[in-house]
Amino acid sequence: MSLIEIKNIKKTYGCGENEVKALRGINLNVDKGDFLAIMGPSGSGKSTLLNILGFLDKPTEGEYIFNGEKTDSLKDAKLAKYRNSHVGFVVQNFALIDDYTIFQNVKVPLDYAHVSSKEKKKRIEYLLKIMGIEDKKNKLPKELSGGQNQRAAIARALVNSPDIILADEPTGALDRKNSDEIMKVFKKLNDEGKTIIIITHDERVGSMCKKIVYIEDGMVKEIEK
Numbered sequence: 001m002s003l004i005e006i007k008n009i010k011k012t013y014g015c016g017e018n019e020v021k022a023l024r025g026i027n028l029n030v031d032k033g034d035f036l037a038i039m040g041p042s043g044s045g046k047s048t049l050l051n052i053l054g055f056l057d058k059p060t061e062g063e064y065i066f067n068g069e070k071t072d073s074l075k076d077a078k079l080a081k082y083r084n085s086h087v088g089f090v091v092q093n094f095a096l097i098d099d100y101t102i103f104q105n106v107k108v109p110l111d112y113a114h115v116s117s118k119e120k121k122k123r124i125e126y127l128l129k130i131m132g133i134e135d136k137k138n139k140l141p142k143e144l145s146g147g148q149n150q151r152a153a154i155a156r157a158l159v160n161s162p163d164i165i166l167a168d169e170p171t172g173a174l175d176r177k178n179s180d181e182i183m184k185v186f187k188k189l190n191d192e193g194k195t196i197i198i199i200t201h202d203e204r205v206g207s208m209c210k211k212i213v214y215i216e217d218g219m220v221k222e223i224e225k
């Protein structure tokens with residue numbers, strides 16, 4: 001069984017003169033353990049697709065089955081719950097809170113989790129160690145390099161043990177060396193079984209994934225393995 005099955009997903013923004021058909025009928029299966037790049041021209045619908053996959057937005061039409069459950073008729077509150085427990089997001093500019101320490105930033109998704117403080121601390125310290133930034137836990141984001149901040153953001157994405165990591169241009173703000181290091185982190189997580197989907201404009205990043213899905217004009221143009 002696929003982790004994700006989307007069938008003929010369409011997304012239209014606005015209406016009348018302002019209508020934009022961002023997705024025009026996407027079909028895609030993502031299996032547990034996949035490591036997928038989504039590539040395509042600017043405006044082709046990549047972020048729209050990722051937002052739908054991550055339950056940040058709903059499709060206008062089509063079916064989204066996650067872990068065997070149909071999600072398109074779920075109410076917003078249930079979708080938010082789904083998002084919090086199943087998905088870890090990573091974005092280009094890290095989206096860390098400036099005046100929180102790295103430890104506090106990684107803790108954010110656990111703030112409402114029913115987990116003891118001791119367990120939270122253990123989990124965060126373990127992830128910071130895996131990411132190689134355990135010595136930065138009391139620092140602020142501005143005291144870290146871009147690559148270190150992205151590692152912190154990945155630790156935050158992992159802290160709830162999500163089924164899937166969705167990353168929108170995670171290396172877009174990094175130089176080549178840091179970009180390669182972040183891709184190594186993703187590769188390691190994938191080797192350990194984590195399912196990962198990355199949007200990228202960078203062919204090098206795409207080639208480090210197991211599959212590339214090319215999107216053009218709101219449709220899947222090609223899937224390269």
Ligand SMILES: Nc1ncnc2c1ncn2[C@@H]1O[C@H](COP(=O)(O)OP(=O)(O)OP(=O)(O)O)[C@@H](O)[C@H]1O
Binds near residue numbers: 041042046048
């Ligand atoms: N909230 C919105 N309201 C109206 N139109 C939108 C909205 N979000 C995206 N669009 C439009 O939908 C289309 C697809 O946008 P999307 O951001 O998904 O593309 P993308 O492939 O991720 O682009 P990029 O590579 O530049 O980030 C574009 O024409 C965009 O202008």
